[in-house]
Amino acid sequence: MISLTSPVETRAHRWPAGLKLGALCLASTGLFMVRDIPILGAAAVAVLALYAAPGPAFLRAGLRSLRVVLPFVVVLLAWHAISGDMWMGLLITLRMVTLIALANLVTMTTGLEDMVDLVRRLTAPLRRLGLPTGVLEIAIPLVIRFTPVLVARAETLAEAWRARSRRRPGWRLILPLTLQALDDADHVGEALRARGGALGPQQQE
């Protein structure tokens, strides 16, 4: 499974994930309160500069991940143009794109392990309250492991379907896929139990 972390190593990769997330929260709240287009424009340019700083490969990857919001930008601008408040439309789209770009920037410069680490530290207070947060540390790798397995299985099922029929497979593949996933869940559950339970041997006493 490929994470969205950028392979281009930047200085920000080494900053603590909690710091980056905190800065993102502050910056996002700030951007939401701004109602001036010049300030928002300056913020957008500053974010663009952050993207450009690590080099052209990083900038290209960043812009590519922003391409998915392009249809929304077009729809929003067109809608506001029709209703006659172009400035409002410009303000909203500028703010939206800057917010998304900033959040993507954190994702691009923070590795998966750092993020999982951050989750563990953020859930530490809950653990002290007695909630079994260790469950998360089992569930996260399970999902990461089984998503490509299920995708590959769906592709095998589609291939088998195409060998038998000229029609498109479509939703009919989902029943065998679900059944197999449920069987997997039973096996994984048994395997976890056999290895000392979901909470680990030291926590079960």
Place this chain on the structure above:
Amino acid sequence: MERNIAQIALFAAMIAALGLVPQITLGFGVPITAQTLGVMLAGAVLGARRGAAAAGLFLLLVALGLPLLAGGRGGLGAFAAPTAGFALGFPVAAFATGFFVEHVRLRSAGLAAGLGAVFGGIAILYICGATGLSIVSGKSLAEAFTLIAVFIPGDLLKAAITGMLVQALAKVRPQTLAWHRDSASVTQTRL
């Protein structure tokens, strides 16, 4: 306990896989991915609490930076996007779907699941989605609704598929559907 964790994790993986597999893209002009079908299934098969846990776990992995949302999107940016309301509504929708099938007793498991999917996966999810869209786009709630109403026919289709899948599941693997097994035993004791 262990089986519950495994089922929650596997259904989170199902929600991810259904959004990524191109073979299960439902056509009809607008390309509709099967991701919300995964959310409906999680609620309808696992029930309210475990269904919501599966959808929540899926969201956590998206936030951690995995490109699991339909079309390979993901990362923290997905929660600032115009569609963020839908993504954040996934656990709510799965919970509502599960709540429906657990509390509205119907003879047919498939019918209960289908109606539950309409309630959770469409009504509740669209309220979340429209709220998110209206916050991000600065439009009123009604205007946001008209913009996303295009997708309702596709989602009705997904709810129908959820019903059919759960109907088949009740036949071939009845032990999976805890909520249906309970209602079946209730009718048996009444007899």
